[in-house]
Amino acid sequence: MLQEKKSRTGAVVGLIFAAVMLLLVIVLENTLDLPSGHVLYSVLKKGAVYSLVAVSMNLLNGFTGLFSLGQAGFMLLGAYTYAILTVPSDARDAVYYLFGGSAINFSLQEVFGALFGNSGAGGAVSLVLGVLLAMILGGLVAAFFAWLIGLPVLRLRSDYLAIATLGFAEIIRAVFQWQALGPITNGANMIIRFPNFSNFNITNADGEVVLYLSSFVPLFIATVCIILIVMLINSSYGRAFKAIREDEIAAEAMGINLAKHKMLSFCISAFFAGVGGALFAMFAGNAQAMVYTSNMTYEILLIVVIGGIGSVSGSVIATFLYVACSEWWLRFLDSTQAFSSPTEPTRIFFIVLFAVAVVGGALMLIRRRRRKGEPFWKEVIVWVIAAVLMAWWVWFIVTGALTIPFARTGFRMVVFSIIIMIVVLFFRRGIMGDKELTDVMARLAKRRAVRKAGKEAEQ
Amino acid sequence: MLKIDDLKVRYGGIEAVKGISFEVPEGSIVTLIGANGAGKSTTLRAIAGLVQPAGGRIHFQAEDITALSPDKIVSKGITLVPEGRHVFPDLTVLENLKIGAYLRKDRDVMEHDLNWVYELFPRLKERSWQAAGTLSGGEQQMLAVGRALMSRPKLIMMDEPSLGLAPIIVKGIFDIIKEINRKGVTVLLIEQNANMALKTADIGYVLETGKITLTGPGKELLNNEAVKKAYLGK
Numbered sequence: 271m272l273q274e275k276k277s278r279t280g281a282v283v284g285l286i287f288a289a290v291m292l293l294l295v296i297v298l299e300n301t302l303d304l305p306s307g308h309v310l311y312s313v314l315k316k317g318a319v320y321s322l323v324a325v326s327m328n329l330l331n332g333f334t335g336l337f338s339l340g341q342a343g344f345m346l347l348g349a350y351t352y353a354i355l356t357v358p359s360d361a362r363d364a365v366y367y368l369f370g371g372s373a374i375n376f377s378l379q380e381v382f383g384a385l386f387g388n389s390g391a392g393g394a395v396s397l398v399l400g401v402l403l404a405m406i407l408g409g410l411v412a413a414f415f416a417w418l419i420g421l422p423v424l425r426l427r428s429d430y431l432a433i434a435t436l437g438f439a440e441i442i443r444a445v446f447q448w449q450a451l452g453p454i455t456n457g458a459n460m461i462i463r464f465p466n467f468s469n470f471n472i473t474n475a476d477g478e479v480v481l482y483l484s485s486f487v488p489l490f491i492a493t494v495c496i497i498l499i500v501m502l503i504n505s506s507y508g509r510a511f512k513a514i515r516e517d518e519i520a521a522e523a524m525g526i527n528l529a530k531h532k533m534l535s536f537c538i539s540a541f542f543a544g545v546g547g548a549l550f551a552m553f554a555g556n557a558q559a560m561v562y563t564s565n566m567t568y569e570i571l572l573i574v575v576i577g578g579i580g581s582v583s584g585s586v587i588a589t590f591l592y593v594a595c596s597e598w599w600l601r602f603l604d605s606t607q608a609f610s611s612p613t614e615p616t617r618i619f620f621i622v623l624f625a626v627a628v629v630g631g632a633l634m635l636i637r638r639r640r641r642k643g644e645p646f647w648k649e650v651i652v653w654v655i656a657a658v659l660m661a662w663w664v665w666f667i668v669t670g671a672l673t674i675p676f677a678r679t680g681f682r683m684v685v686f687s688i689i690i691m692i693v694v695l696f697f698r699r700g701i702m703g704d705k706e707l708t709d710v711m712a713r714l715a716k717r718r719a720v721r722k723a724g725k726e727a728e729q
Numbered sequence: 730m731l732k733i734d735d736l737k738v739r740y741g742g743i744e745a746v747k748g749i750s751f752e753v754p755e756g757s758i759v760t761l762i763g764a765n766g767a768g769k770s771t772t773l774r775a776i777a778g779l780v781q782p783a784g785g786r787i788h789f790q791a792e793d794i795t796a797l798s799p800d801k802i803v804s805k806g807i808t809l810v811p812e813g814r815h816v817f818p819d820l821t822v823l824e825n826l827k828i829g830a831y832l833r834k835d836r837d838v839m840e841h842d843l844n845w846v847y848e849l850f851p852r853l854k855e856r857s858w859q860a861a862g863t864l865s866g867g868e869q870q871m872l873a874v875g876r877a878l879m880s881r882p883k884l885i886m887m888d889e890p891s892l893g894l895a896p897i898i899v900k901g902i903f904d905i906i907k908e909i910n911r912k913g914v915t916v917l918l919i920e921q922n923a924n925m926a927l928k929t930a931d932i933g934y935v936l937e938t939g940k941i942t943l944t945g946p947g948k949e950l951l952n953n954e955a956v957k958k959a960y961l962g963k
Binding site: 506509510512513516517519520521522523524525526527704 | 777779798799800802803804808809810811815816817818819820824827828829831832873876877880
């Protein structure tokens with residue numbers, strides 16, 4: 271009776287889903303005839319990185335009820351730890367040329383290389399082990415700093431944690447750009463030439479790629495990390511975190527050590543943000559302190575809020591939607607040329623995408639409004655927006671060319687902001703609320719069964 | 730079982746409990762009654778370790794627990810059912826109960842205790858998948874008591890379990906308290922509903938502005954003129 275049967279089937283469904291998606295990525299990556307730098311791949315990679323960081327933030331903000339704004343700072347620590355430990359020693363003089371070479375003259379994959387060999391299968395093993403170890407160390411460094419911040423701050427109310435972590439992220443960014451630390455951090459210059467995702471593509475003796483894994487690897491690592499976080503959330507520790515979120519007094523009275531559990535959650539969250547930072551460095555191909563601004567934290571926070579505070583699958587879905595919209599699907603708004611002479615596939619793509627998004631979105635919102643009895647003006651807004659978009663769509667089909675007067679650099683962000691406002695207005699608790707995808711699927715299945723039973727009863 | 734010596738608790742400059750001493754014998758039901766602000770809740774919070782006493786000692790089974798942290802005290806076998814229920818609203822009933830057993834490692838016995846709680850409160854079993862926040866007030870109180878029982882306490886402390894509940898439900902709660910006591914759990918109860926509390930309790934203490942003014946068996950206090958006048962409205 272103590273075992274929750276429901277969450278078990280949910281876990282199995284979730285695992286199968288993740289495995290299928292990962293397999294699909296390998297297949298797509300190796301069969302799709304897209305140039306290797308296509309934006310689809312960078313969306314997949316960045317989505318993997320951001321979803322891990324978003325879930326780590328959700329662990330703290332959504333499941334433990336602690337508000338932290340230090341995610342970018344912890345990512346920076348992870349990214350630099352990873353980069354510093356994995357630049358090959360023969361590349362170090364070139365990378366650190368402004369400081370006359372690096373203070374650290376080894377790389378983890380070469381250390382493993384001494385054991386397993388540096389070429390062929392042995393080289394692959396030492397690369398994987400070196401990268402994994404560097405990534406874990408990056409996480410540990412981030413967790414250690416979280417522990418240091420947590421010692422004084424976690425005793426205070428949650429708001430102070432937000433301020434302290436925000437300050438920490440700013441300070442750490444300045445420290446890593448400090449010239450005096452140059453031989454280690456390369457000062458304000460970026461660290462480059464460490465292994466990135468494309469090093470994981472499997473090549474034959476001639477250097478030709480046999481099997482592309484460069485999108486699979488970040489997704490796989492993120493999936494493993496997210497599974498670990500989900501296991502933590504579903505364990506008794508996770509239950510204690512949720513208890514603290516819901517009611518600190520009762521949690522304490524039930525024997526949950528508040529300070530210990532808050533610290534645990536904070537450090538674990540920082541650990542995975544650090545791992546995410548290492549992944550981000552691999553994604554970007556460089557580690558550069560000035561990238562990890564509070565803007566990055568806000569992006570992650572936005573994803574968490576849109577996805578639903580307290581929903582892991584919500585965070586993942588929101589991440590990929592967010593990254594795809596900001597990097598890809600809304601890009602066309604940034605140039606006036608996009609609509610004047612669209613090629614045939616792009617045109618069909620936009621026509622379908624628009625029709626589905628507009629009609630589906632409007633119908634869903636209206637059904638929701640009717641069911642919940644929300645005010646009429648919200649429905650009016652939906653109708654107006656849908657009408658405008660549909661008119662635009664019809665015009666697009668008829669003429670095949672359209673120059674919208676607003677479309678120029680930056681217009682994407684305007685549209686993007688409007689979309690976010692709509693989401694916040696209509697989905698106040700995020701896309702998923704605090705439910706998981708498996709809960710939603712179970713509910714839909716149940717509703718379908720009920721409807722079916724009702725129909726059979728009628729006949 | 731529990732022995733309080735000259736307990737003093739301060740909130741800022743205010744002394745809420747001004748040196749009280751009392752004892753809770755093993756297997757008994759003891760009640761502290763008193764008006765608002767008499768220091769009843771504060772006393773329980775001090776025993777549970779949620780506030781640090783300014784002076785005095787607390788002994789539980791001959792062991793000094795005065796300076797222990799709340800989780801240590803729970804693992805010694807003292808559990809508090811906080812005033813106003815404080816269930817975890819977004820967690821299911823079952824999850825709430827599991828959190829009660831958070832410090833325990835003995836999974837097999839937990840299963841047994843869960844069945845006992847469900848036996849005591851069949852309503853909770855029916856609703857075990859429901860979010861605790863959707864329960865009625867009485868059900869939430871049952872859940873709060875059930876959650877505390879899941880830690881398998883030797884001493885259960887209840888802070889106003891009848892608060893805001895209809896008379897019929899209050900009676901049910903007191904029946905449950907007696908039932909729990911029959912199973913060998915010592916009960917320390919504080920109540921505004923002095924009538925019900927004194928009827929149920931073996932020993933009663935009357936607390937007035939941080940001091941104990943009267944002591945005696947529950948039934949005796951029920952007939953005491955001063956108590957009648959001040960707390961029973963007769």
